[in-house]
Amino acid sequence: MMPVTIDAGDVIAGLAFLLSGYATWQTVSFNKKQKSFVESQEKLNNLLLEKENEVAVKEKSADLGASFIKLGSSKYRLKIWNKGSATARNVRIEFPEGNDVVIDLEISDKFPMESFERHQSVELIAAVHMQTKRKHVVRLIWEDDAEVHNEKLSYPTL
Known part of the structure; x- marks a missing residue:
């Protein structure tokens, strides 16, 4: 070694x-x-x-909503508003479960709305009586700069 x-x-x-x-x-x-x-x-x-x-x-989006407002002791309105940042166009309203509260002439006179600006609202005369259901389903449909077809269900209550 x-x-x-x-x-x-x-x-x-x-x-x-x-x-x-x-x-x-x-x-x-x-x-x-x-x-x-x-x-x-x-x-x-x-x-x-x-x-x-x-x-x-x-x-670029509009955000529509609906609620009932009470005027005085027995007068009601269905208020539709746009709380989004953009203008909604071609705004339509539908009642998927039926309409027993808003006068049809009110709807046909005001809708479809060509343009619904930011913070704009519209009120529809509501005919409320003892048999009127308290909760309604309102489908709001519109176009804006973000989407061609927007749809939202709102559940206004009396």
């Missing part, structure tokens, strides 16, 4: 090898962290884009 001799060059080479291994491990570790950071940044950017798109769509 040959005696093994270690000189200063071998020690330096060993240290260089260990240092190189440590540097490689640090680089791999850093790259993992960098990749995680890039993925987080990408997710954040996607969320911001989604939010911006939602805001843009909301700005």
Whole structure:
């Protein structure tokens, strides 16, 4: 067997090898962290884009609703309003479960509405009597800059 001799060059080479291994491990570790950071940044950017798109769509959207309002002791109106950011066009109203409260002439005189501005409302005379059901279903249909066909069910109560 040959005696093994270690000189200063071998020690330096060993240290260089260990240092190189440590540097490689640090680089791999850093790259993992960098990749995680890039993925987080990408997710954040996607969320911001989604939010911006939602805001843009909301700005182009009308939002219609309906409720009954009482005037005096026995007079009622069905109030239709637009609380959205955009103008609704070609607004129509339907009563899927039948209409026994709003006068037909009121509907045919006022609907379809060509244009229904933001914060605009219209009131329809309601004929309320003892046999009138208390809850009604109103389907509101319209167009706006966000969608060609919008539809919303509203459940106004007396």
